[in-house]
Amino acid sequence: MFHDIPVEIARRMRVLEEMDARDQVDGTPRLERLRQILPQTGRFLAVLAAGAPPGRIVEIGTGGGYSTLWLALACRAGNRTITTFEHNPAKVAVARATFAETGLTDLVDLVAGDALEHLPGIGDVAFCFLDAEKEMYAECYELVVPNLVPGGLLVADNTINHRETLQPMIDRAFADPRVDAVDVPIGMGELVCRRT
Numbered sequence: 001m002f003h004d005i006p007v008e009i010a011r012r013m014r015v016l017e018e019m020d021a022r023d024q025v026d027g028t029p030r031l032e033r034l035r036q037i038l039p040q041t042g043r044f045l046a047v048l049a050a051g052a053p054p055g056r057i058v059e060i061g062t063g064g065g066y067s068t069l070w071l072a073l074a075c076r077a078g079n080r081t082i083t084t085f086e087h088n089p090a091k092v093a094v095a096r097a098t099f100a101e102t103g104l105t106d107l108v109d110l111v112a113g114d115a116l117e118h119l120p121g122i123g124d125v126a127f128c129f130l131d132a133e134k135e136m137y138a139e140c141y142e143l144v145v146p147n148l149v150p151g152g153l154l155v156a157d158n159t160i161n162h163r164e165t166l167q168p169m170i171d172r173a174f175a176d177p178r179v180d181a182v183d184v185p186i187g188m189g190e191l192v193c194r195r196t
Contacts, residue, residue, distance in 0.1 A: 048155065055123075056123055081107050124149045125147045150196070156193075159183050
């Protein structure tokens with residue numbers, strides 16, 4: 001599934017990687033940068049999502065669609081779709097171009113808007129990737145975890161480089177009897193929570 005990434009997806013991944021690298025050095029304001037995951041994190045997410053139980057695949061924080069591409073590969077292999085949320089209009093435009101250029105519009109439901117408004121009533125969630133503004137992680141966690149199916153996963157990005165901001169949510173996950181949690185030191189750090 002991940003050894004032979006289709007040419008159009010690999011090409012778009014490289015374009016997004018180049019955009020992200022430029023954003024980091026050209027003075028682009030932090031909130032406007034793509035700030036996407038690393039390729040090894042993408043593979044990690046895709047493997048987890050591919051093995052998720054039946055239910056919805058959800059992403060909070062689409063950015064330019066880089067992580068969505070990895071998750072869409074898992075969805076394609078499992079005959080699923082992904083719902084992804086992005087609030088920033090400029091990033092929505094980049095993501096729309098990403099999905100159009102890669103031919104994944106049939107697998108990806110891009111919701112332009114605040115995920116916090118859409119998460120209540122989301123339904124049964126098998127896998128959720130959380131990579132939004134760190135200040136909203138705790139609220140997203142509390143909205144997603146009750147909707148995780150048994151064995152469902154919530155993966156939260158940036159537990160290494162945003163540790164101080166995310167520590168209360170991390171502590172909550174480790175104390176939460178609804179989930180088993182582990183902090184995985186891959187990329188910028190991934191908190192993996194599995195619904196018991």
